[in-house]
Amino acid sequence: MRAPVGGLFRHVHDLALGQAELGAEVGIVCDSTTGGPEIDVALSRLQDNCSLGVTRIPMSRTPDLNDWRVYRRIAKLARKMDVDVLHGHGAKGGAYARLAGKGLRKKKNTKVVYTPHGGVIHYSPSSFSGKLYFALERRLMRLTDGFVFESMFSGNRYAELVGRPECPARVIYNGLQRHEFYESLLADDAVDFVFVGELRKLKGVDVFLEALAKQQTIFPGRAIIVGSGPDEKSFKRLARRLGLGGQVTFSAAAARTAFVRARCVVIPSRAESLPYIVLEAAAAQMPIIATNVGGIPEIIGDIPIPLVPPGDVDALAGQLRAFLSDPRPFLRRAAELQKHVGDVFSVDMMVREVVDFYITDLGAGLHKLPENET
Secondary structure: OOOOOOOHHHHHHHHHHHHHHHHOOEEEEOOOOOOOOHHHHHHHHHHHHHHOOOOEEEEOOOOOOOOHHHHHHHHHHHHOOOOEEEEEHHHHHHHHHHHHHHHHHHHHHOOOEOOOHHHHHOOOOOOOHHHHHHHEEEEEEHOEEEEEEEEEEHHOOOOOOOOOOOOEEEEOOOEEOOOOOOOOOOOOOOEEEEEOOOOOOOOOOHHHHHHHHHOOOOOOOOOEOOOOOOHHHHHHHHHHHOOOOOOOEEEOHHHHHHHHHEEEEEEEEOOOOHHHHHHHHHOOOEEEEEEEOOOHHHHOOOOOOOOOOOOHHHHHHHHHHHHHHHHHHHHHHHHHHHHHHHHHHHHHHHHHHHHHHHHOOOOOOOOEEEEHHO
């Protein structure tokens, strides 16, 4: 993978630890220029549990002349460690894994797996960037032995934009640990709504702010925006322009800490794959207001939670009003959703399905993995 941040890193972190617990020898390769103190701690934990270690290499977010050196270094590392599976996560990680695995597939029959994690599928097919990345994905597809998608939405969208994989493919949902299921206790100064995530337009923070301002004269509501990102300054300016200076606070905190500080989680995204924040909010039995994008409907299942069209300020404002006027239906649905997510979205299930995909669908050797643990 490239950047050890966000939901992609959470997925890789949990998958690597779970595979190591099953007896596999696991290693991580990621960017050395992103992250922070919390990421350093998480990578240190991975270093302690992954016998093939954690290797950090400078990796650019966009295509770069240095990419050639990076994938060659990954190929050399994989040959030295005699790996059975190279699993690339995210568009950049997937490109590195597939290019690095080209020679290994022929010499050692190493299996190369790719999980897009949204990324490339969020581009418009009419944009220059979209056309470029979809063309690159098509060229790399023939170097891919298997695809793992974290939602039906991602798999279908990838097939629509890039092409239907001709190799084995499986949908395997992200999962949570058992200890993540609890009932959140509210702080005495809890506000009404919280957004947790990267501060960029794709996440719809601007839509949330406009919806909150739109219904202030009916049911005044307060919110906290938790996170950081490239559009943070723009969102702060928008909040001031909308007259929300006293109603909206910007902060940085972990999701669990953020849940204590508000009565309802808002996910106003314009696009998603299978967002961890929805899973985490559900596990904490938090009422949610979310948009109808990506794999969110797959998380909700049959629970009658109304999902808002992305970018629709009026519809989102209506749901904010509904919660402020009577939160009881939201609380009932939150309890139902917590049980549903606990039954379907498990880290143990995720790890075992991925390993089963390696062995059953791809015929990966994994000769170091004890047979009774597969």
